[in-house]
Amino acid sequence: MIVLRNSVWNAQPNQLLKTSIVDKSVENLLALMTTTEKVGQLNLYNGTWDFTGPVPQDNSTQERADNIKKGLVGGMLNVLTVDAIREAQEMAVEESRLGIPMIFGYDVVHGYKTMMPIPLAQTASWDSDVAYETNRIAAIEAASSGLNWAFAPMIDVSRDGRWGRIMEGGGEDPYLTSVMAVAWIRGFQQDDLSDPLTMAACAKHFAAYGFAEAGRDYNTTDVSDQTLFNIVLPPFKAAVEAGVVSVMNGFNDLNGVPVTADGRLQRDILKGDWGFEGFVVSDFNSVGELVTHGFVKDEKAAARAAFMAGSDMEMDSRQYERHLNALVDEGAIDMAMLDDAVRRILKVKFELGLFEDPYRYCNKERATSNVLTADHLAAARDAARKTMVLLKNDNDLLPIAKDVASIAVIGQLAAHKDIPLGSWRAQAPANSAVSVLEGIREVATGEVTYTEGYRLVEEKRHFIHEVPFSEQNRNGFSDAIQIARQAEVVVMVIGEDCFQSGEGRSQVDTQLKGNQVELLAEIVKVNPNVIVVLMNGRPVVIPDVVNIVPAVLESWFGGSASGNAIADVLFGDYNPSGKLPVSFPYHTGQEPLYYNHKNGGRPVTNDFDAGKVFWSHYTDAPNEPLFPFGFGLSYSIFSYNDLTLSSHQLRSGEELKASVNVTNKSNMNGEEVVQLYIRDLYGSTTRPVKELKAFEKVMIRAGETRTITFKISTDDLAYYWPDGRYCAEEGDFHIFIGGNSRDVLQAEFELL
Numbered sequence: 001m002i003v004l005r006n007s008v009w010n011a012q013p014n015q016l017l018k019t020s021i022v023d024k025s026v027e028n029l030l031a032l033m034t035t036t037e038k039v040g041q042l043n044l045y046n047g048t049w050d051f052t053g054p055v056p057q058d059n060s061t062q063e064r065a066d067n068i069k070k071g072l073v074g075g076m077l078n079v080l081t082v083d084a085i086r087e088a089q090e091m092a093v094e095e096s097r098l099g100i101p102m103i104f105g106y107d108v109v110h111g112y113k114t115m116m117p118i119p120l121a122q123t124a125s126w127d128s129d130v131a132y133e134t135n136r137i138a139a140i141e142a143a144s145s146g147l148n149w150a151f152a153p154m155i156d157v158s159r160d161g162r163w164g165r166i167m168e169g170g171g172e173d174p175y176l177t178s179v180m181a182v183a184w185i186r187g188f189q190q191d192d193l194s195d196p197l198t199m200a201a202c203a204k205h206f207a208a209y210g211f212a213e214a215g216r217d218y219n220t221t222d223v224s225d226q227t228l229f230n231i232v233l234p235p236f237k238a239a240v241e242a243g244v245v246s247v248m249n250g251f252n253d254l255n256g257v258p259v260t261a262d263g264r265l266q267r268d269i270l271k272g273d274w275g276f277e278g279f280v281v282s283d284f285n286s287v288g289e290l291v292t293h294g295f296v297k298d299e300k301a302a303a304r305a306a307f308m309a310g311s312d313m314e315m316d317s318r319q320y321e322r323h324l325n326a327l328v329d330e331g332a333i334d335m336a337m338l339d340d341a342v343r344r345i346l347k348v349k350f351e352l353g354l355f356e357d358p359y360r361y362c363n364k365e366r367a368t369s370n371v372l373t374a375d376h377l378a379a380a381r382d383a384a385r386k387t388m389v390l391l392k393n394d395n396d397l398l399p400i401a402k403d404v405a406s407i408a409v410i411g412q413l414a415a416h417k418d419i420p421l422g423s424w425r426a427q428a429p430a431n432s433a434v435s436v437l438e439g440i441r442e443v444a445t446g447e448v449t450y451t452e453g454y455r456l457v458e459e460k461r462h463f464i465h466e467v468p469f470s471e472q473n474r475n476g477f478s479d480a481i482q483i484a485r486q487a488e489v490v491v492m493v494i495g496e497d498c499f500q501s502g503e504g505r506s507q508v509d510t511q512l513k514g515n516q517v518e519l520l521a522e523i524v525k526v527n528p529n530v531i532v533v534l535m536n537g538r539p540v541v542i543p544d545v546v547n548i549v550p551a552v553l554e555s556w557f558g559g560s561a562s563g564n565a566i567a568d569v570l571f572g573d574y575n576p577s578g579k580l581p582v583s584f585p586y587h588t589g590q591e592p593l594y595y596n597h598k599n600g601g602r603p604v605t606n607d608f609d610a611g612k613v614f615w616s617h618y619t620d621a622p623n624e625p626l627f628p629f630g631f632g633l634s635y636s637i638f639s640y641n642d643l644t645l646s647s648h649q650l651r652s653g654e655e656l657k658a659s660v661n662v663t664n665k666s667n668m669n670g671e672e673v674v675q676l677y678i679r680d681l682y683g684s685t686t687r688p689v690k691e692l693k694a695f696e697k698v699m700i701r702a703g704e705t706r707t708i709t710f711k712i713s714t715d716d717l718a719y720y721w722p723d724g725r726y727c728a729e730e731g732d733f734h735i736f737i738g739g740n741s742r743d744v745l746q747a748e749f750e751l752l
């Protein structure tokens with residue numbers, strides 16, 4: 001059980017689906033259903049046509065509309081607006097024999113209309129309350145718009161910045177991702193799924209999708225059971241314990257088996273060992289793609305393989321619709337198994353209150369009054385501030401005084417009102433973000449000048465197309481150099497287009513594209529006071545940026561209130577408290593790069609004879625990251641002292657306390673994320689050199705010293721053994737405590 005140290009609750013067993021009334025209602029309904037109607041519930045259609053007009057005469061949509069009216073469709077995705085959802089729901093409820101309502105899903109990944117920071121940014125806050133609040137608000141907005149099922153949170157651990165979807169999850173660590181996963185789910189679902197302002201969550205993608213070989217999206221994945229059970233699965237186990245009511249599988253084949261057809265994952269582990277009572281939905285056409293994988297001969301075999309492996313609902317590839325009835329008639333699929341899948345889906349619909357009132361989420365007044373409210377925008381600003389990571393601040397250049405005589409703001413990204421919305425922008429109005437330039441102008445009282453300087457991308461961009469990078473030239477350089485020369489301080493915003501990361505956006509080179517860095521090098525020649533604000537969705541390669549400027553602030557894609565939040569940090573209205581959830585490399589070639597790596601037999605060391613090559617290293621790049629996992633500065637200065645253990649021996653079933661004193665040596669109150677790592681020095685399998693086991697985000701006032709105490713139990717030291725046991729192993733351990741995974745105090749103890 002993942003114990004959440006830094007949040008207001010521990011994961012509770014899933015209470016949402018255990019009510020006996022629901023169980024009885026489901027059984028009564030199931031008894032009335034024909035096989036065809038049961039198969040219909042496993043059908044998830046994509047709402048690619050416009051409901052608010054007459055159904056187009058295109059055959060496929062006419063046929064699909066007819067199927068909805070026959071009660072042969074369990075749910076839809078991408079049907080938007082209350083009117084469209086009501087119309088689709090009426091077709092299912094008013095016209096079909098049993099009137100079973102549909103469930104309506106959508107990718108509500110970091111907000112619905114009010115955009116929150118991307119999930120990787122939210123994780124950088126190391127604050128589960130940020131995750132909870134952002135999804136609580138996202139659910140209010142999406143559920144008020146008729147939807148009741150979010151295809152989120154994405155909790156795929158990823159260690160590779162080349163993989164574009166690293167922006168969508170919790171980064172490289174399983175424990176931190178688990179903490180965020182539980183909060184994201186609780187934010188969506190709360191304690192009552194029937195509340196018209198909450199929605200069903202969907203933990204995805206089950207599993208190991210983030211380990212795509214070479215960081216190339218949709219590529220094969222091949223991980224050992226040790227990595228699967230110790231790194232990949234823990235966030236999903238935490239999600240199940242937190243009561244997530246649906247799980248989405250993925251496109252990848254894992255160790256030779258496409259996860260959509262992996263019975264060990266979905267039936268043995270998820271539904272068996274973990275007791276998951278919700279339902280599994282396939283990812284977009286992943287059932288049909290079993291043929292493409294070369295896993296099955298044809299689509300009928302694909303339908304059987306996916307269903308037998310525990311994929312309950314099929315997203316839009318319609319193989320179940322075409323083949324499951326025949327498979328049941330032939331005895332190739334047991335009716336009991338079909339009933340189990342239908343039961344799981346019906347339970348969630350009952351819990352959502354859809355049988356009590358199929359239109360409970362269709363309220364046009366809420367759809368306008370509950371979105372883009374001042375409260376939601378304020379929450380987006382608060383969340384964004386907490387996600388920012390101060391990477392460098394030489395000579396305390398930051399914070400900037402609000403009355404500084406002149407600030408030159410440079411960069412296409414600085415004035416951009418769309419890119420900060422991120423890639424999974426749901427129904428955010430285009431260009432609705434507060435830009436960095438607007439945020440600065442709202443606060444600074446001196447002169448603020450602006451010029452684009454460089455142009456990274458053309459304005460017309462769409463999420464399903466490749467990013468239209470602009471023709472690179474130096475046309476804007478002279479203006480930029482001019483305003484930089486005349487200003488006291490320069491704020492230059494550089495980074496990525498929001499669609500350089502996200503689904504289908506892998507890159508072999510994670511340096512910043514175009515000539516933005518070339519311009520930066522010109523700017524620093526005429527003004528030493530240059531602050532770089534980064535806008536990006538992945539751990540970008542930035543040594544040639546960090547080396548030439550005194551201050552760097554990582555802002556990710558901060559959402560609707562991004563510019564205000566960045567200004568809050570730049571001018572000191574908020575003391576940055578974020579920490580990196582992913583390692584930043586010196587070079588893309590270091591990927592995958594992660595802190596919880598193995599030691600190897602010839603690790604990085606200075607002991608080898610100078611100049612010899614027989615040790616693990618690159619001859620053309622450093623081994624270590626430019627910025628390590630957990631790294632982040634503050635305007636305050638925190639010093640760690642006096643790491644003490646209550647004992648240097650720990651017996652099974654007992655607890656050991658580790659305490660440290662953290663002093664804020666500055667004159668500015670600040671929050672610090674105190675992180676605790678352990679190392680199991682030797683075991684039945686090789687163990688990581690560090691593993692994050694706990695953290696606490698604490699406010700430490702100027703000059704104050706806080707004693708932070710963590711409790712370590714044998715549960716914290718347990719890991720999955722090759723034989724499947726989950727337990728700790730006697731032996732020697734190190735404990736590390738610090739403000740990141742590199743700069744730590746160390747103590748030792750023995751597990752007896």
Ligand code: GLC
Pocket residue numbers: 077107151204283284503
């Ligand atoms: C996509 C994504 C998945 C998303 C689904 C529905 O391909 O892989 O995360 O929820 O399709 O849009």
